[in-house]
Amino acid sequence: MPLLAEDEPLPWLIERPSPEASSPYFLTCDHAGTRVPRRLRQLGLEERELQRHIGWDIGAAAVAQRLSAELDATLVLQPYSRLVIDCNRPPQSPESMPARSEATGIPGNRSVSATEASLRRRQIFEPYHARIREQLDARGRLGQPTLLVAMHSFTPVYLGKARPWHVGVLYHRDARMAHALRDLLMQDAGLCVGDNQPYTVSDDSDYGIPEHGERRGLPHVELEIRQDLIADAAGQQQWAQRLARCLRMLEAPLLYS
DSSP states (O other): OOSSOTTSOOSOEEESOTTTOOOSEEEEETTOOOBOOGGGGGGGOOHHHHTSTTTSOTTHHHHHHHHHHHHTOEEEEOOBOTTTOOTTSOTTSTTSSOSEETTEEOGGGTTOOHHHHHHHIIIIIHHHHHHHHHHHHHHHHTTOOOEEEEEEEEOSEETTEEOOOSEEEEOSSOOHHHHHHHHHHTTSTTOOEEESOSOOOOTTTOSHIIIIIITTTOOEEEEEEEGGGSSSHHHHHHHHHHHHHHHHHHHHHHHHO
16 A cells, blocks of 8 residues: 555655756755655644644745745755654664654654555655755756755754754765855854754764765755744745855855865
C-alpha cells in the first residue's frame, strides 16, 4: 500500500524552477509544512502538536518564498511534517523518525517497522532530494552558477532555556559563505548573530548541506531564524528583505573571488 494517496500533495514544491530563475541563489526548505499522510493518522498527535515547532520550522517557508521572489531564485520546499520523516537528517539517524521530540512523545513513531521506514523514505525523503538534485544538475549542465541557502527556523526557548540569537549561520567544512553573511548581518548592532549556533552541521546530524552543498563544492549556508521574529507576515517580509540585501552584496564576491 502506498504511503501517499493519489489526492495528497507531492513531497516537493518548486517555485521559480531552474534554469529560468535569474539568480545564482538556490533555496531549499526541508521543514516547510505540517502535513501527515492520512494513512499515518496524524501520528497519533492532535493538530495543535503538529503546529508547534516540533512539527515544522515555523515561518521558514514564508520567509523562503518571499526571499525567492525578492531574488528571483529557485526554491524547493518539502510540505510534510518532519515528524513523518526529517528531510534534513540522514535516513540512518535516530532523529529521522523520532519517537520523542523535545518532551513530546510521537505515538506513530514508537515502533516503525523496517518496511514502514523504507516507505516513508522512498515516497517523501528520496523524491524531495531527487528534485533538488535535478534542479542543481540542470544548472550545472548550463554552466549556471549556484549559491545554496538552506532555510530553517528555531524555537526561542528549548527545554526551558531561552536562546539569545536572532539568527544563526551554520556550516561544516566550508565557512566561506556563512562567515561572509555573518559579518554582514553583524553590522546591524541590534542583531545577535550565532556562528554555528544554535546548532552545528555534521555528517551524522544533517543531510542537505553535506549532500547538496559540500559534495558539489557549492558555496553554501544553512540559515536558522528565530521563530518569534518570523511568526507573522510583517516579520517574514522584514527578514526576507534583510537577507535579500545581504545576499545581493555577497553575490559577486562569492562567485568571482
